[in-house]
Amino acid sequence: MNGRHYAGVIFLLIVILVASSLMLFGKKIEVNAASTVLVNQPYIVHFSESLKQDSVNKGDVYLEDNQGHRVEATILLHENRKSISIANTKPGKYVLLVEKNAFEESKTKAKKQKIEFTVIEEIEQIQSMKDLENFFKVALSREKRNLEKTEMTIAEESANVAADRGSGGTSHSTTNNQVEDIEEGDIVVTDGRYIYSIIENEIVITDAKNPKSLKVVNKISLEKNSYPTQLMIKEDTLIVIIDQYLEMKKEDYISGISMTKAAFYNVKDASNPKLVREVAQDGYMNGVRLTDGILYIVTNKTPDYWIMAEKEDVELRPYVYDSAESESVQPMDIKQLSILPGSMEPSYTIISAIDVNNFEKSEVKTKGFLGGSSTLYMSKEALYLTAFNYLPATTFESSKMIATDMMILPMATDTDIYKFDINGMDVKLAATTTINGSILNQFSMDEHNGYFRVAVTEGNSWGAGEQTSKNHLFIFNEQLKKVGEVKDLAKGEKIYSVRFMGEKAYIVTFKQVDPLFVIDLENPENPKVLGELKIPGFSNYLHPLDENHLIGFGYETESRVDSFSKEPIVTTTGMKVSLFDVSDFSNPKEQDTVVIGGRGTYSDIQYNHKALFRNANLNYYGFPVTLYEAKGEYEVAYKGTGALIYEITAEKGIQLKGSLIKNAQKDEQYEDYNSMITRLLYIEGALYTISPKEVNSYDLKSFKKLGNVKIK
Numbered sequence: 001m002n003g004r005h006y007a008g009v010i011f012l013l014i015v016i017l018v019a020s021s022l023m024l025f026g027k028k029i030e031v032n033a034a035s036t037v038l039v040n041q042p043y044i045v046h047f048s049e050s051l052k053q054d055s056v057n058k059g060d061v062y063l064e065d066n067q068g069h070r071v072e073a074t075i076l077l078h079e080n081r082k083s084i085s086i087a088n089t090k091p092g093k094y095v096l097l098v099e100k101n102a103f104e105e106s107k108t109k110a111k112k113q114k115i116e117f118t119v120i121e122e123i124e125q126i127q128s129m130k131d132l133e134n135f136f137k138v139a140l141s142r143e144k145r146n147l148e149k150t151e152m153t154i155a156e157e158s159a160n161v162a163a164d165r166g167s168g169g170t171s172h173s174t175t176n177n178q179v180e181d182i183e184e185g186d187i188v189v190t191d192g193r194y195i196y197s198i199i200e201n202e203i204v205i206t207d208a209k210n211p212k213s214l215k216v217v218n219k220i221s222l223e224k225n226s227y228p229t230q231l232m233i234k235e236d237t238l239i240v241i242i243d244q245y246l247e248m249k250k251e252d253y254i255s256g257i258s259m260t261k262a263a264f265y266n267v268k269d270a271s272n273p274k275l276v277r278e279v280a281q282d283g284y285m286n287g288v289r290l291t292d293g294i295l296y297i298v299t300n301k302t303p304d305y306w307i308m309a310e311k312e313d314v315e316l317r318p319y320v321y322d323s324a325e326s327e328s329v330q331p332m333d334i335k336q337l338s339i340l341p342g343s344m345e346p347s348y349t350i351i352s353a354i355d356v357n358n359f360e361k362s363e364v365k366t367k368g369f370l371g372g373s374s375t376l377y378m379s380k381e382a383l384y385l386t387a388f389n390y391l392p393a394t395t396f397e398s399s400k401m402i403a404t405d406m407m408i409l410p411m412a413t414d415t416d417i418y419k420f421d422i423n424g425m426d427v428k429l430a431a432t433t434t435i436n437g438s439i440l441n442q443f444s445m446d447e448h449n450g451y452f453r454v455a456v457t458e459g460n461s462w463g464a465g466e467q468t469s470k471n472h473l474f475i476f477n478e479q480l481k482k483v484g485e486v487k488d489l490a491k492g493e494k495i496y497s498v499r500f501m502g503e504k505a506y507i508v509t510f511k512q513v514d515p516l517f518v519i520d521l522e523n524p525e526n527p528k529v530l531g532e533l534k535i536p537g538f539s540n541y542l543h544p545l546d547e548n549h550l551i552g553f554g555y556e557t558e559s560r561v562d563s564f565s566k567e568p569i570v571t572t573t574g575m576k577v578s579l580f581d582v583s584d585f586s587n588p589k590e591q592d593t594v595v596i597g598g599r600g601t602y603s604d605i606q607y608n609h610k611a612l613f614r615n616a617n618l619n620y621y622g623f624p625v626t627l628y629e630a631k632g633e634y635e636v637a638y639k640g641t642g643a644l645i646y647e648i649t650a651e652k653g654i655q656l657k658g659s660l661i662k663n664a665q666k667d668e669q670y671e672d673y674n675s676m677i678t679r680l681l682y683i684e685g686a687l688y689t690i691s692p693k694e695v696n697s698y699d700l701k702s703f704k705k706l707g708n709v710k711i712k
Contacts, residue, residue, distance in 0.1 A: 029103065029113060034342035036118050037432075040479050041341070042085040044414075044434050045096060045115055050081040050104045060102035066093040078436075089119045123429045126337040126370070132316050135339070135370060136305035139346035173681035176543075176612045178442055182378055183290040185230030185241060186610045188679040188690050194270040195681070196238060197690050197711070198228045203240060204711050205270050211686035211697035214709035217271040226261075232290050234356055236268040239295065241288055244280065246329065257319060259329070260285045260299045264359050279364050280329070281350050282318035286385070287376035287442075293357040294425060296383065300372055302347040318348050318368050324360075332368055340387075341432050342416060343371030349385060349418075353425040365425045373418070375439055379447035382419050383427065386439055389414040413438050415456065419480055431480035437472065443542075443609075446500035451483070451524045452476040455507055457494040469494050471509055475524045484525045490515050499542035499550065506550060506582070510538035511570075516552075518585045530585040537576045540606045543621075548583035549591070549650050551621060552576070553605045553612075556595045563633055575601045575625065577646065579654055592653030596644065600628030600636035604678070613680035618700070619647050620657065624677040627661065640664050641671040643680055643689055645703070658703035660689060674712075 030048035037043040055061050056075050063071045063086060071094065074087040081104075086096065098113040126132050172192040177184045187198040194217075195206040203220040222228060222242065230241035242261040261280035265273040283301030290296075303316045317331040340349070349369045355362035373385040414434055421430040437458030439445065444455045452475070459469040470491045475484040490509040497508040505519040505527075516533040539552030555572040562569045574595040581591040604611035605623040613622035622645035631637040642661035648654050662675065674693040681688050686706060687698045697707040 029111070031113060031115060033115055033117065034344055035116070036120055036124070036339070036341045038123075038341045038429075039089075039091050039119050039121050040481060041432050042087045042434070043089070043096075043117055043119070045084045045086075047082050047084075047098075047103075047113075051077060051084075051098070051102050052104055053077070053081065055098075055102035056084075060099040062097055063089070064095045064097060066095070091119050091121045093118050120341060123338045123341065123369075126334055126339065129316075129334060132334065132337070133308070136303070136316055136346055137308060139344070140305060140308055172683045173613070173615075176610050176614060178377070178609070179379060181291060182380070183232055183234075184610065185232045185239075185288050185290070186679070187229075187231065188681065189231045189233045190681055190683060190688075191233050191267075191270075192683055194267070195683075195688060195690065195695065196231050196233065196267075197679075197695070198231060199692050199711055201227050203228055203231065203238075205267075205273065206695050206709060206711075207270070208683055208686070208688060208695075208697065211683075211688070211706045214695055214697060214707045216709055216711060218273060220265070220273055229285065230288055232288075232295075233267075234290065234293075236266060237356060237359065238265040238267045238273065239263070239290070239356070240265065241285065241297075243285065255304055257282055257329075258284055259319065259321065260297060261321070262288075262295060262297060262354070264356075276360055278321070278323040279352070279354060280321040281352050281366060282320065282329075282332075283348065283350055286349070286373055287378075289376075289378045289383075290356065291378070291380065292424075293355060294422075295354050295356050295359075296378070296422070296427070297352045297354075298373065298376055298383075298385065299350045300347060301350060301368075302372075305346055318350055320352075320364075320366055322364055332366065336366060337368045337370065338429075340369045340371030340416075340418060340429070342434065343369075343387070345370070345372040345387065347372040349373040349387075351383070351420070351427050353422075353427055355425060363425075365427070367427060369429075371416075371418075375442055375445070377442045377445035377447075378422075381422065382430065382447060383422055384445055384447075384452065385418045385420070386445075387416040387418070388438065389416045389434060415439055417452075417454070417480065419452070431478070433476060433480040433482070435472075435474055440495050440498065443500075444495070444498045446505075448500065448502065448521070450478050451521075452478075452480065453500055453505065453521060455495055455498045455505070468492055471495050471507065473505060473507065473519060473527060475521065475527060477524075484523075484527050486519055486527050486529060489517055489529070496538045496554070497540055497542050497552070499544065501544050501547070501550075504582075504585070506542055506580075508539045508542065508552070508554075516580060516588055518582055518588050520585065531582075531588045533580070533588040533590065535578075535590050537572075537578075539576075539578060541609055541612075543609075543612065545579070545648060546650060548581065550580040550582060551648055552578040552580060553603070553623070554578070555606075572599065573630070574598050575603055575606075577654055579648060579650075581650070591650075594646070594654050594656075596625060597627040597639065598629035598636070600630075602626055602628075611679065613643075613645065613682075615682055615700070619649050620700075621646050621648050622658070622680050624680070625661070626671050626676065638664050638668065638670055641676050643677045645680070645687070658687070658698070660698070660703070 033045040056077050063073045076085045096115040100112050175186045197204045201222050205218045207215045207217045225245040227243045232239040240263040244259045248255045259280040264277045267273045283299030286298040301318045307314050319329040321329045352366040354364045373387050375386045377384045419431045420427050437456035446453045455473045457471050471489040473486045493509040493511040496510045499506045503522040507517045518531040520528045520530050537556040539554035541553045543551045556576040574597045577594045579592040581589045603623050603625040624643050626641040627639040628636040640661045640663040645658035647657045677689045677691050679690045685700045687700045689696045694710050
């Protein structure tokens, strides 16, 4: 066995045990830290007690190598004085020492702290099944300790182009992707003649050549316990992403696994689709991307490691499947598994790549990384994954807060970011970093000219003191070393939407009003807030109209006094579409606005950007919507469901062009799911709406109904 790898893995286990052993029910200083960090990345340690402001300068916090010699390094005490960052360390083993008098006096029993860690040059590969078992045994032990401690204590969350091309220059709709030419997949796609729709556990293929005579030409039915989630179309290949549950019968117990499968169909003759190949990997889908002919699949998997407390023979490796090689799922080879630096999470992130241009014969390259992931962002050069870095609640909160707020906000969280360089089918971990706070979604991240930008919310908007929320924007270089930042935006609020557009960033925060911040990123080392707009309501999604205008989709709000508590509250009313003019960056304006419906109105566009219909040639923007209106102080009344299409331009503002709302019938109190429009698309001069029940076609300019076909 490679000595360096073996030592690294064992060292990881030892340090985690040491960290866990320090957590003695609040009687001693608690330490939370990983055991490894990539070279050139900061190593971060969290403590349950505050350190003195001058503890680092006085030399009470220092670094030694494994020979006991002091090492020069940049040691930074964070603002909360409970976290330390260490930078400028070379590869090797180190010990961080914190003298007991470095801590503020408290009831906690302070003692000298020794935290061991290793700086590594490359990701460490698992070398044996024994190493893998030890990793999960330590995780099991740590969870048991933390659970016992918590119980005792209680007893006492870019597009790189400025303008939206919105399918401009093409004869049919495309998916509203975050980054141009990186396909994300959707529940409905079209190749310009056929419409492929996910309806429950089937893929319905509709011939839309003649919008006046729509025909369902085939339905792809999936096997039991298989549910399609995403569709992609590339020339004559239809890719169906599927969630599949498989029951695994063990010797003396039954277990199940959830697989994410990619099924490749030849649809040259769409009326007779032919399944060519299936590949699958263990876990729930984090995201899929298709770019330059390569399909990337990312999943998260937590094995049944808790069974190790009762049984010895437990399969801890993720499973994979390839119909070109086997008839059944197989566990991954141990050589395909590695440990993400800084990770203590007892779960896997699994990344696969396959060449769609040659998918019948192409090898599937799959790698598994110990360490979970949450949000995915992909540029043309790299894949970025984030992971919640949860800290024990007692690290930042009092026992009272744990007892009262644990169900709402059980833990403080930082965010780990992992950057993977992509070169065709080769995916390689390139850099990692950790940031304070949590990101909202994929639009909180962006890469531009080699710089990675990310917006985060730290704390929570209902907190007080150190827990009061604040929002930051950080800029990192290619090695994920921070080079610039804008901090403490809109204290007491949280981020509701972000959009990066080249050298500008637009951030919407909210608590009582909606500030839209315009941030200049031209100089990555010195980003600046140029302007701020405060208006009622907020935007959940920002979409670029052109380099000087943004469209916001969100909600209008109102302030009123609650009849029970007699306290002032802010509540949402109707859905809001805003046109923001940012041509004067220092003075952004809400140029136009439309409020749709009343309290209770909702649309998929509020949480899924793929629900946005775009036609750049006609300046059309549309979305499905279900209308409600307020009925008294708390109740709402159903008014109808369908879709709305607006013409939005810088010159004319927001103008309603087509209303496809079906009004509520007498005594109809709720919307009918089967009749609700899920997506809109266009082919040539016709508009199509898709619902679970039917496909309808309309003239794209007059919105006169042309045809209909029932799906079920």
